Amino acid sequence: MSSSSASTLYGKTILLELGYEKGFKAKQELINFLREQHARVSYILTASTDYVFTTNNVDNSKTRRARQLGIPLIDVDYIQQYRSSSSGRISTDINKFLIKSSEDQENFTRTGTINVSESRPNMCKINKFDANKIKLWNSTDENLPCFDELTHGAIGKWAIFKETTDNSHVFFVLELQIIPVQYYNPSTSDYRLRFRYEKQTITEGKQQDKKISFQYAFGNDPNEQQQLFAFYYNRISTMPRITRIRDMLPNQLGSKLLLRSLFIHRLDTQILDENVCQLIESIWLESVGDVNKILSVSPEFITLKTIVEAEAALLELKTTNDSAAATRFYSLLPHQPSCQIDLVKNRRALIEKLDLCQMLRDMLTVNELTNWNVKAPIEAKYRALKCYIEVLSSSTPEYKNIAKLIQSSSDSSEQVLIHNIFSVAKQSDSLNFRSTLSHQRQLFHGSKYSNFLGILSRGLVMPKMVVEDFGVVRTDIGCLGYGIYFSDSISTSLKYTTASTARPGRRLLCICQVALGESANYYSFAPNLTKPPDGFQSTHGVKRTEDNQSMFTDNEYAIYQLDQQLLHYVVEVSWAPKDALNIQLERLPIVHHQQCALDCVSVDVPTTIDDEIIEIAEQDYGLICPASGKIIPLRSFHLRAQVVDTTVEVVLYQVYYNTSSTPIEAKYVFPLDENSTVCGFEAHINDKVIKGVVKEKEQAKQEYREAIAKGHGAYLMHQEEAQ
Numbered sequence: 001m002s003s004s005s006a007s008t009l010y011g012k013t014i015l016l017e018l019g020y021e022k023g024f025k026a027k028q029e030l031i032n033f034l035r036e037q038h039a040r041v042s043y044i045l046t047a048s049t050d051y052v053f054t055t056n057n058v059d060n061s062k063t064r065r066a067r068q069l070g071i072p073l074i075d076v077d078y079i080q081q082y083r084s085s086s087s088g089r090i091s092t093d094i095n096k097f098l099i100k101s102s103e104d105q106e107n108f109t110r111t112g113t114i115n116v117s118e119s120r121p122n123m124c125k126i127n128k129f130d131a132n133k134i135k136l137w138n139s140t141d142e143n144l145p146c147f148d149e150l151t152h153g154a155i156g157k158w159a160i161f162k163e164t165t166d167n168s169h170v171f172f173v174l175e176l177q178i179i180p181v182q183y184y185n186p187s188t189s190d191y192r193l194r195f196r197y198e199k200q201t202i203t204e205g206k207q208q209d210k211k212i213s214f215q216y217a218f219g220n221d222p223n224e225q226q227q228l229f230a231f232y233y234n235r236i237s238t239m240p241r242i243t244r245i246r247d248m249l250p251n252q253l254g255s256k257l258l259l260r261s262l263f264i265h266r267l268d269t270q271i272l273d274e275n276v277c278q279l280i281e282s283i284w285l286e287s288v289g290d291v292n293k294i295l296s297v298s299p300e301f302i303t304l305k306t307i308v309e310a311e312a313a314l315l316e317l318k319t320t321n322d323s324a325a326a327t328r329f330y331s332l333l334p335h336q337p338s339c340q341i342d343l344v345k346n347r348r349a350l351i352e353k354l355d356l357c358q359m360l361r362d363m364l365t366v367n368e369l370t371n372w373n374v375k376a377p378i379e380a381k382y383r384a385l386k387c388y389i390e391v392l393s394s395s396t397p398e399y400k401n402i403a404k405l406i407q408s409s410s411d412s413s414e415q416v417l418i419h420n421i422f423s424v425a426k427q428s429d430s431l432n433f434r435s436t437l438s439h440q441r442q443l444f445h446g447s448k449y450s451n452f453l454g455i456l457s458r459g460l461v462m463p464k465m466v467v468e469d470f471g472v473v474r475t476d477i478g479c480l481g482y483g484i485y486f487s488d489s490i491s492t493s494l495k496y497t498t499a500s501t502a503r504p505g506r507r508l509l510c511i512c513q514v515a516l517g518e519s520a521n522y523y524s525f526a527p528n529l530t531k532p533p534d535g536f537q538s539t540h541g542v543k544r545t546e547d548n549q550s551m552f553t554d555n556e557y558a559i560y561q562l563d564q565q566l567l568h569y570v571v572e573v574s575w576a577p578k579d580a581l582n583i584q585l586e587r588l589p590i591v592h593h594q595q596c597a598l599d600c601v602s603v604d605v606p607t608t609i610d611d612e613i614i615e616i617a618e619q620d621y622g623l624i625c626p627a628s629g630k631i632i633p634l635r636s637f638h639l640r641a642q643v644v645d646t647t648v649e650v651v652l653y654q655v656y657y658n659t660s661s662t663p664i665e666a667k668y669v670f671p672l673d674e675n676s677t678v679c680g681f682e683a684h685i686n687d688k689v690i691k692g693v694v695k696e697k698e699q700a701k702q703e704y705r706e707a708i709a710k711g712h713g714a715y716l717m718h719q720e721e722a723q
Contacts, residue, residue: 016052173255191219277378281590282449294336304361392423447508
């Protein structure tokens with residue numbers, strides 16, 4: 001191929017706008033040919049687009065916008081001519097296929113080409129984007145512009161890519177962040193728009209190594225920022241061994257703003273695994289059951305003000321030993337007679353009552369979202385925790401690494417049986433975690449089973465807690481003072497756990513990423529510490545050996561700031577000899593949202609599927625049963641939209657309910673504007689998720705018929721031309 005013909009399409013960004021004249025196969029052949037010529041095929045029109053290939057009768061918003069931007073409209077016949085011109089050895093003049101405007105259509109139809117006069121060279125002039133002219137900032141640069149992303153910021157566009165090599169994984173994160181005009185404050189943000197680029201390289205080996213780099217570009221021009229995003233997107237997406245990640249919930253990947261956006265979306269659409277359901281139901285029953293055993297008043301009648309006053313009474317009792325404070329506590333939180341303990345003489349019981357107040361706080365926060373309904377759907381209980389939970393498969397490397405960590409840190413005289421490992425992500429912890437602090441380790445933290453309702457809903461709390469209304473503090477402390485304690489031994493942390501009453505023989509344990517920073521070593525107890533010594537970020541109670549004569553029987557680590565820990569896993573275990581192993585537990589009864597069982601009945605399978613137009617009234621959109629013509633009831637819907645300049649991404653989540661006792665075949669009809677494109681489809685049927693995949697029409701019909709014949713749920717989607 002000659003250099004002149006090679007330069008026509010090589011490296012160009014091309015948009016195909018062909019309407020309905022060309023079928024799917026023809027369009028796909030064009031796309032494949034353009035990619036063979038090293039052209040970039042875009043699905044979005046931007047000022048960086050080089051050519052729009054179209055036909056003479058297409059006149060829509062994209063072609064009109066292209067003319068406004070000075071982007072040439074080229075008749076798609078040029079590609080056919082280019083392909084057939086002796087494999088490109090004969091140069092084909094692209095200007096002869098230029099479509100000028102609607103006024104020239106008659107001439108174009110008659111001659112098949114349009115001559116470009118020298119007096120109008122501007123028609124082919126391209127408003128080309130030059131990335132080299134954009135100022136890029138590194139995260140360590142001085143005078144880095146301010147951008148307040150978390151107060152009013154929003155994600156306009158985002159993309160996550162992964163490159164896999166033999167010994168490393170490289171992640172690329174692109175974000176276009178926006179502060180809406182009505183919220184923009186020049187005193188807190190220098191610009192209204194920010195492009196963010198992140199690259200993480202994770203090298204596998206004996207010790208995992210991670211390298212992270214960031215780049216930013218700031219501006220107030222949406223078009224310029226979109227072009228920069230498209231430039232990076234095209235550059236990365238065309239690299240070898242690159243895949244785009246769409247269903248990932250990154251804990252430490254992307255900005256805090258992106259993490260927040262993805263976290264909410266993931267919670268909204270998650271289908272709960274049965275083991276996750278059992279975990280949620282058990283901690284729910286455990287906490288409510290504990291309170292009902294202790295108190296003589298129903299917990300739903302307890303207010304936050306009552307809890308605060310009860311805590312104040314306990315802390316006054318701690319300081320003064322005044323029995324009147326104990327009387328006031330029991331009047332605020334009436335107890336069962338068997339649970340009324342003399343708090344003046346029993347100091348340990350005083351700390352347990354403070355723990356009770358904390359548990360009541362957690363229950364009040366979570367149960368208000370479900371109206372204190374113990375029989376509330378499990379989905380409602382789960383979302384009330386505001387915590388993402390996913391069970392790990394035992395075949396994954398992640399599970400095996402955690403299992404190895406557990407087994408290697410248990411005493412030889414004990415046996416720890418792992419039942420489930422749950423991956424956990426809390427948005428607040430992930431946003432605030434000090435990921436740049438040195439000496440990070442995965443450490444264990446043990447707690448009572450009934451405490452996990454609070455741990456999952458609000459995270460770990462410091463033992464020192466200021467009660468503003470009364471000016472007093474909580475004083476339940478450990479050997480290293482007012483901190484959150486961790487251990488590198490599971491046997492040590494298991495001492496602080498209790499077995500479940502709802503699921504006998506099962507205990508829960510936290511595994512956290514802890515940013516220790518510089519640790520101050522202690523060999524004797526220091527119960528009055530409120531913070532680490534100057535120059536240190538944590539403390540370490542060093543385990544006793546023959547050489548050091550330490551007072552600590554095990555390694556203990558304490559941190560004094562909540563942002564130094566990040567909950568990664570909750571592990572369900574049995575611990576011998578404390579627990580009986582291999583107990584066959586009965587499943588706790590779970591109530592699902594709109595739960596109903598469908599009897600298996602025969603369904604007539606159509607032998608052919610015609611591309612008929614569904615004759616319906618204008619308002620009859622949604623899930624429709626063709627046999628009866630009735631609309632399936634829409635129970636609820638959730639709509640989320642993100643707007644960037646002239647582009648809008650809309651996610652619509654609709655819940656339909658089949659009131660019939662038998663399965664039905666239904667058609668989903670949704671009206672689309674001519675400028676809209678369907679970019680994804682999912683159907684959630686009971687506990688199944690069906691995702692849409694683009695396939696050749698006849699193949700899709702055949703697979704649909706086979707799925708229906710086998711009794712499986714299936715969806716067939718196709719676009720119909722407007723009448």
